Amino acid sequence: MILETLMLGGMAVIELAYYYPGPFCCKILSDLGARVVKIEPPSGDPMRYRPEIFAGINAGKELLRIDLKTEEGRDEFYRLVEGADVVVEGFRPGVAKKLGVDYETLSKINEGLIYCSITGFGQNSEITRPVHDINVLAMAGICEVSGLAENTPKDPNVQFSDYTSSVMAAISILSAYIRKMRTGRGAYIDVNMYDSALFSVPLHAFRAANGKPHLRDFYDNPGYRIYRAKGCHVSIGILDEPVFWERFCRRLGLDEFAEVGFEERLARADEIEKRVAERLSDMNKREIEDLFGEDIPYGIIEPLERSVSDFDFLREVEFENTKVKTFSFPVRFHLR
Known part of the structure; x- marks a missing residue:
């Protein structure tokens, strides 16, 4: 219309x-x-x-x-x-x-x-x-x-x-x-x-207005990251969502992190991020799409020209x- x-x-x-x-x-x-x-x-x-x-x-x-x-x-x-x-x-x-x-x-x-x-x-x-x-x-x-x-x-x-x-x-x-x-x-x-x-x-401004420190739910969160994969980059978007986090970890074969709570994820961000990065670095776009399917929040970084077209x-x-x-x-x- x-x-x-x-x-x-x-x-x-x-x-x-x-x-x-x-x-x-x-x-x-x-x-x-x-x-x-x-x-x-x-x-x-x-x-x-x-x-x-x-x-x-x-x-x-x-x-x-x-x-x-x-x-x-x-x-x-x-x-x-x-x-x-x-x-x-x-x-x-x-x-x-x-x-x-x-x-x-x-x-x-x-x-x-x-x-x-x-x-x-x-x-x-x-x-x-x-x-x-x-x-x-x-x-x-x-x-x-x-x-x-x-x-x-x-x-x-x-x-x-x-x-x-x-x-x-x-x-x-x-x-x-x-x-x-x-x-x-x-x-x-x-x-x-x-x-x-x-x-x-x-999300950031309300915290600052109330005297709270910077919101680290994104910046320090290994589940909210852009990772390098084989021939592409992939964004993962998981906040304090146990179902998504557990599903994500188990599909990557990282069962030891599957039941780690959100605050612990932030505290152990470097350790977890390193392990996730290792797993994803060997996977190409098709393998990631097949593994994550339609029930995990993720996205492959695409060129703007392709998105616009x-x-x-x-x-x-x-x-x-x-x-x-x-x-x-x-x-x-x-x-x-």
Whole structure:
């Protein structure tokens, strides 16, 4: 079923954001049926330097270049705002006001406007410098709990706070839109990458908030590891689950560990991990799949290219006179 015919038909969104968080938030809204007009500066969205990423995030939107630093450009933008339900902007705090496209200004043009700002640390933070995902993950403690700070000097290579802030923004906009349908009233939404990232690691953050040490259920757990096998790597995902752990150990011929409790597993992690690694190192992908079947939590590491090629929500679209592949919103709706 085509999502463009569903859910958010009739919602009009203006995107005033570049790179990742704001544009990806608006991609979600577009995939769900909203009309999104993306405003680019005269030089274009800087993300155009990676054409395939730019196309994937922005296919399905109407693209319009406006110079907001000119009176003519602002007047054109204001005319769009008159008929909009939502504006999403991703400027640093204070920039939208300097350009004359802040919530206070636009809400006088459209009283029912939902205006969402996405920044690194929020409108009222003392930190106003430009940041990217790696800076936020470092400052939020996520690099530290993930082990990146102590094990590797490289970045995580997955833009976590960019993604989480875009999803938080989309959820918040939809909540405000439901309220608007009931009351006719607009809203100002202040989303930031830092808070969104922290909210998205609840297992660790709840521990820290309550004065507990780092959760070691994953980091020190020999049952929650990536092991090298013959010609591949395999991930094992067993927490305090005696049934899975016993089954896993017995199939590997490690009966002496089968009834070891969770806390003891953590305490004896090095010993157990070494023995598991020895067993798996001699097994290839097919042997692992045959041994573990469908009743042990595991997964073979696959190249992203292979996973993408099998993705059910991959689709080819026409974008700026070129055919490109992108993803649609990865949920199936069964409507009555």
